[in-house]
Amino acid sequence: MAQEPSAAQKSIGDVAPKLADLTDEVLFGDVWEREGLSPRDRSLVTVTALIALYRSEQLGFHLKLALDNGLSEEELSEAITHLAFYAGWPNAMGAAGQLKAILADTE
Template sequence: MNEERYQAGLKIRREVLGDAYVDNSLKQADAFARPMQELVTEYCWGEAWSRTGLDRRTRSMLNLAMLTALNRQHELKVHVRGALNNGVTKEEIGEVFIQAAIYCGVPAGLESVRSAREVFKEMGV
């Protein structure tokens, strides 16, 4: 593991997802799950999210579209929170899901809307 890239990723991950979420993910990581948490932190956050070619708002919207396409609702909820933290509006999130529904399928778009509504309710948005 590259410690510098891991620390950079940890910083970005905390800024986007919040300390409580990251602390909980790391705390729950036992010997089996720890390597995955390290990989995610180092490469997803420390390598991809640290690049300067796209801003965080754009990366968040791309993640929402891709997670809709993959129908990965647990991760989508995490990234709805992150998108809001990155300044993506509720209306923009809805537009991402409409666009994704056309290209990925209406059922996937509808499921993402349902998941986002749960997050909005929890966050008071």
């Protein structure tokens, strides 16, 4: 049976196949699988970095992954609120809006 294409393959595999392969094999196949941090902690670090750097295009994917990796709605909300003071109000407001939309889709 054929394996379903990864999120990277679906997203960019047709225009940047090597980047999609590196995303699957190196980023998620190696870096995310290292023992030094749990998937939950890696998700919190990643979401925080994406918010702080205003990388909103990938934030939705990583907010969903953070929920799947065990972070709660309350923990993500608290992280976003905390970041408003360190990474900027607009960044936090945008992240809060994305989290709200994701939570509405999962209900």
